[in-house]
Amino acid sequence: MKLFDPLKIGAMTIANRIMVPAMVTHLCKEDGVVTQDTIDRYVRYAAGGAGLIIVEAMAIHQVKSGPLLRISDDKYIQGLREIAKAVHATSESKVVPQIIHFLKVARTGWRQTADMLSLEEIDQIVEQFGDAVLRAREAGFDGAELHSAHAYTLSSFLSRANPRTDEYGGQTLEGRLRLIGRVIENVRRKAGADFPLGVRFNVEEFIKNGYTVVDSKVIAERLAELGAAYISLSAGGKFEDAVHTPGQVLYPYNGYSGDRCMPGDWLPRGLHASLASEVKSHLVSEGHRVPIAAAGKLDAPQDAERMIAEGRADIVGVARGLLADPDWPIKVKRGELDRIVQCDYCNVCKALDGTHRTVICALWPQGSIQAPKDDPSVQAPQWPQADTSLTAIPRESRVELKWPKAPGAANYQVYRADEQGDPHMMDAVKVTFWVDNAVLGGHKYRYFVRPCAATGKPGQRSNTTIVDVPAPAYLPLR
Amino acid sequence: MKLFDPLKIGAMTIANRIMVPAMVTHLCKEDGVVTQDTIDRYVRYAAGGAGLIIVEAMAIHQVKSGPLLRISDDKYIQGLREIAKAVHATSESKVVPQIIHFLKVARTGWRQTADMLSLEEIDQIVEQFGDAVLRAREAGFDGAELHSAHAYTLSSFLSRANPRTDEYGGQTLEGRLRLIGRVIENVRRKAGADFPLGVRFNVEEFIKNGYTVVDSKVIAERLAELGAAYISLSAGGKFEDAVHTPGQVLYPYNGYSGDRCMPGDWLPRGLHASLASEVKSHLVSEGHRVPIAAAGKLDAPQDAERMIAEGRADIVGVARGLLADPDWPIKVKRGELDRIVQCDYCNVCKALDGTHRTVICALWPQGSIQAPKDDPSVQAPQWPQADTSLTAIPRESRVELKWPKAPGAANYQVYRADEQGDPHMMDAVKVTFWVDNAVLGGHKYRYFVRPCAATGKPGQRSNTTIVDVPAPAYLPLR
Numbered sequence: 001m002k003l004f005d006p007l008k009i010g011a012m013t014i015a016n017r018i019m020v021p022a023m024v025t026h027l028c029k030e031d032g033v034v035t036q037d038t039i040d041r042y043v044r045y046a047a048g049g050a051g052l053i054i055v056e057a058m059a060i061h062q063v064k065s066g067p068l069l070r071i072s073d074d075k076y077i078q079g080l081r082e083i084a085k086a087v088h089a090t091s092e093s094k095v096v097p098q099i100i101h102f103l104k105v106a107r108t109g110w111r112q113t114a115d116m117l118s119l120e121e122i123d124q125i126v127e128q129f130g131d132a133v134l135r136a137r138e139a140g141f142d143g144a145e146l147h148s149a150h151a152y153t154l155s156s157f158l159s160r161a162n163p164r165t166d167e168y169g170g171q172t173l174e175g176r177l178r179l180i181g182r183v184i185e186n187v188r189r190k191a192g193a194d195f196p197l198g199v200r201f202n203v204e205e206f207i208k209n210g211y212t213v214v215d216s217k218v219i220a221e222r223l224a225e226l227g228a229a230y231i232s233l234s235a236g237g238k239f240e241d242a243v244h245t246p247g248q249v250l251y252p253y254n255g256y257s258g259d260r261c262m263p264g265d266w267l268p269r270g271l272h273a274s275l276a277s278e279v280k281s282h283l284v285s286e287g288h289r290v291p292i293a294a295a296g297k298l299d300a301p302q303d304a305e306r307m308i309a310e311g312r313a314d315i316v317g318v319a320r321g322l323l324a325d326p327d328w329p330i331k332v333k334r335g336e337l338d339r340i341v342q343c344d345y346c347n348v349c350k351a352l353d354g355t356h357r358t359v360i361c362a363l364w365p366q367g368s369i370q371a372p373k374d375d376p377s378v379q380a381p382q383w384p385q386a387d388t389s390l391t392a393i394p395r396e397s398r399v400e401l402k403w404p405k406a407p408g409a410a411n412y413q414v415y416r417a418d419e420q421g422d423p424h425m426m427d428a429v430k431v432t433f434w435v436d437n438a439v440l441g442g443h444k445y446r447y448f449v450r451p452c453a454a455t456g457k458p459g460q461r462s463n464t465t466i467v468d469v470p471a472p473a474y475l476p477l478r
Numbered sequence: 479m480k481l482f483d484p485l486k487i488g489a490m491t492i493a494n495r496i497m498v499p500a501m502v503t504h505l506c507k508e509d510g511v512v513t514q515d516t517i518d519r520y521v522r523y524a525a526g527g528a529g530l531i532i533v534e535a536m537a538i539h540q541v542k543s544g545p546l547l548r549i550s551d552d553k554y555i556q557g558l559r560e561i562a563k564a565v566h567a568t569s570e571s572k573v574v575p576q577i578i579h580f581l582k583v584a585r586t587g588w589r590q591t592a593d594m595l596s597l598e599e600i601d602q603i604v605e606q607f608g609d610a611v612l613r614a615r616e617a618g619f620d621g622a623e624l625h626s627a628h629a630y631t632l633s634s635f636l637s638r639a640n641p642r643t644d645e646y647g648g649q650t651l652e653g654r655l656r657l658i659g660r661v662i663e664n665v666r667r668k669a670g671a672d673f674p675l676g677v678r679f680n681v682e683e684f685i686k687n688g689y690t691v692v693d694s695k696v697i698a699e700r701l702a703e704l705g706a707a708y709i710s711l712s713a714g715g716k717f718e719d720a721v722h723t724p725g726q727v728l729y730p731y732n733g734y735s736g737d738r739c740m741p742g743d744w745l746p747r748g749l750h751a752s753l754a755s756e757v758k759s760h761l762v763s764e765g766h767r768v769p770i771a772a773a774g775k776l777d778a779p780q781d782a783e784r785m786i787a788e789g790r791a792d793i794v795g796v797a798r799g800l801l802a803d804p805d806w807p808i809k810v811k812r813g814e815l816d817r818i819v820q821c822d823y824c825n826v827c828k829a830l831d832g833t834h835r836t837v838i839c840a841l842w843p844q845g846s847i848q849a850p851k852d853d854p855s856v857q858a859p860q861w862p863q864a865d866t867s868l869t870a871i872p873r874e875s876r877v878e879l880k881w882p883k884a885p886g887a888a889n890y891q892v893y894r895a896d897e898q899g900d901p902h903m904m905d906a907v908k909v910t911f912w913v914d915n916a917v918l919g920g921h922k923y924r925y926f927v928r929p930c931a932a933t934g935k936p937g938q939r940s941n942t943t944i945v946d947v948p949a950p951a952y953l954p955l956r
Contacts (some may be wrong), residue, residue: 167874167875185953206736208734212745225920256719266687266690268690397653440649440651440652466538472659474659474662475704
């Protein structure tokens with residue numbers, strides 16, 4: 001598989017094209033110091049074999065913001081070094097911290113916007129980014145990534161919604177590009193032009209008057225000119241359409257743009273893949289070879305492989321899929337696809353992030369704060385009796401499935417196929433029933449369920465049940 | 479060109495694949511009766527040669543709603559018949575009215591939602607649709623189109639945001655499909671199953687928790703089963719993200735979903751083409767041959783042709799492009815591409831719609847309420863002097879263009895090309911200057927301007943000016 005071809009990214013070479021994008025863990029405390037839990041989280045990804053691990057965003061400044069890592073002072077280097085050291089001691093995974101600056105938010109719903117910053121404050125941000133990346137280098141990371149996506153400062157300047165009217169102003173493309181340009185210049189001067197510096201930014205903002213791929217192609221071109229080691233494309237996650245809950249600070253992932261950023265189960269797979277491809281081909285046509293990382297529900301191994309094999313991206317970011325199962329890379333490499341703990345996009349992780357609680361996967365065993373380790377001695381779950389276990393009954397506009405408890409099962413993957421089609425995993429649940437609300441009357445569906453151990457080790461499929469959903473009364477007319 | 483292949487749509491055959499989608503004109507008065515201006519608008523499209531003309535939405539009920547056509551009583555048939563007759567007398571264009579039901583809106587921002595309708599009111603809507611389509615048939619139209627897109631009743635039931643909890647409820651796909659299903663059944667019973675009935679619905683809602691192409695593939699399948707003569711795909715235009723202006727009723731086209739519905743100049747061309755293709759290929763794979771109409775900035779003739787030639791859609795809807803120039807079909811057929819009055823997506827038409835004023839194109843001559851007729855005796859505009867006219871000066875982050883007035887020019891098309899690339903029309907303006915805010919410092923751009931008569935007849939291109947935009951200070955570091 002092309003997914004396992006190594007890739008040179010400036011001074012570092014990654015062993016495969018699989019990236020863990022930055023995911024907040026809330027495993028540290030308000031002091032922003034790395035904890036053993038933080039280290040364990042990244043070691044787990046390293047053990048799973050991801051080529052490139054991006055460590056959750058760490059702030060270059062000291063604004064209050066819940067349990068968030070910091071890189072705003074030399075005193076944080078020691079803790080950060082422990083992450084880099086532990087990852088490197090575990091596997092050949094490369095590890096890169098995401099470096100962030102964000103503006104202030106208040107529980108009233110007020111938020112600081114780009115136009116409230118003085119030129120002096122902007123100069124300070126430029127310097128703080130340079131200092132932070134130098135600290136990342138001193139901590140032994142393989143590179144650093146600037147967070148210029150979503151609702152944060154660099155992204156707010158890049159945005160078409162940037163309300164400034166000066167030389168950093170939103171009216172012109174160059175105005176929007178000025179801050180990220182100055183930051184990259186400062187970082188390369190302070191931390192060294194040989195230290196791989198990636199940039200993550202939005203391929204589309206997905207807000208009213210936001211920018212689209214028309215602009216992101218040109219933004220990527222500038223980043224390539226500035227010497228970005230890689231470009232990682234995210235989407236959405238903006239404050240502009242966030243829904244304010246009284247008494248809470250705005251959460252930029254709960255509006256439509258937030259849905260695009262962390263798409264739930266109702267959004268299509270690979271929903272931004274074609275946008276990433278457009279950026280990639282624009283860069284190629286302009287003679288730039290900077291690697292492009294694509295993301296957005298690309299955890300189906302065949303989707304990830306296709307992106308790389310077709311040259312539509314150079315790296316595939318799999319966030320929630322690797323949270324659910326950090327061993328995804330190893331399992332895909334070994335062809336053990338049926339052993340993957342598959343993310344069902346329930347977004348419990350997102351809800352935890354939104355309320356500043358420790359981010360875990362709902363598919364992990366109750367109480368775990370890390371993914372379970374693959375343990376060959378774990379027994380596969382067993383059905384209590386063969387063949388006759390799964391029942392599926394059509395009710396008014398829905399199909400109700402139930403099945404017996406399979407000892408040893410941590411969860412059950414529910415599969416559905418159309419009459420002729422291939423089965424798709426519809427959900428993964430810890431209970432022994434599931435309701436399908438998305439059936440079309442007058443059609444046949446096939447269902448089966450697979451019990452899985454917490455490590456992903458699967459039991460036998462249940463029997464396959466075929467359901468003939470009655471057509472609605474108005475249909476037979478034809 | 480495949481764009482000019484005829485297509486059978488049930489009992490009607492259209493001469494080419496070019497459709498004028500429904501566009502509100504506000505050329506009638508509050509009484510909802512067809513005026514001569516209304517007739518003239520559609521005759522103009524017929525003269526231009528569009529294969530299928532959809533007449534602006536007309537209401538099946540008597541709720542107050544500004545200057546909007548009505549089909550809610552037999553008394554409206556006479557006026558509507560005049561449209562059908564006049565179109566048929568002009569060309570072989572087929573003409574189909576769009577039939578709409580909408581819920582109430584108030585200036586306070588309050589709006590009636592789907593869950594406020596009683597079952598009796600739903601039954602009444604079902605009957606009213608049937609009666610309305612029968613009237614459309616009696617008026618001599620070639621078919622009818624149900625408006626099940628955007629912010630209107632049928633679409634609100636189809637939506638994943640449908641808040642009802644009964645058998646029409648949003649929890650299940652069948653619940654969401656029930657109203658449109660019952661409406662189609664009633665229409666076919668009352669107006670005849672042989673009367674071509676198209677349905678327009680959203681390929682994606684583009685709102686938080688809205689449905690996506692995952693659902694629209696299945697919705698289209700049901701519509702095919704129900705005997706839809708064609709399926710026309712729009713997008714967005716929802717109340718859920720509309721921005722309320724105090725004292726005004728909510729306008730469903732001013733949020734992000736509204737931007738997607740009537741995309742301005744900053745959104746990509748063909749922005750929903752791949753979604754339409756997905757629906758089309760799903761239908762083909764399920765054995766349905768119902769024609770699919772795609773829309774969304776598809777007015778570039780090569781884009782429209784590609785959609786048809788590649789089988790990605792069967793019909794191309796060009797709304798604002800045909801508003802700007804109803805002769806687009808004839809001109810494309812004759813290969814007179816440089817005579818097209820090209821829409822620049824300024825969205826003046828949208829702003830007029832949003833304030834209930836007569837919808838015109840900003841490129842038409844001042845004061846016109848219809849597109850000017852192509853007149854061979856019109857002289858092409860002439861530059862006052864050759865070669866040295868256009869100047870382009872790089873300023874801080876922008877390039878300022880100016881040129882002399884060309885007698886006979888109604889507007890000027892501004893073209894830009896990257897150093898190596900093909901020129902693209904950036905804008906069409908009535909003044910003699912233009913500012914390019916989207917240049918990348920350190921790059922060369924080529925510009926020229928073309929003066930056009932109001933009918934589209936072009937003058938000579940201006941000289942081409944090459945501008946070397948200075949790189950920003952932070953860039954040369956590399």
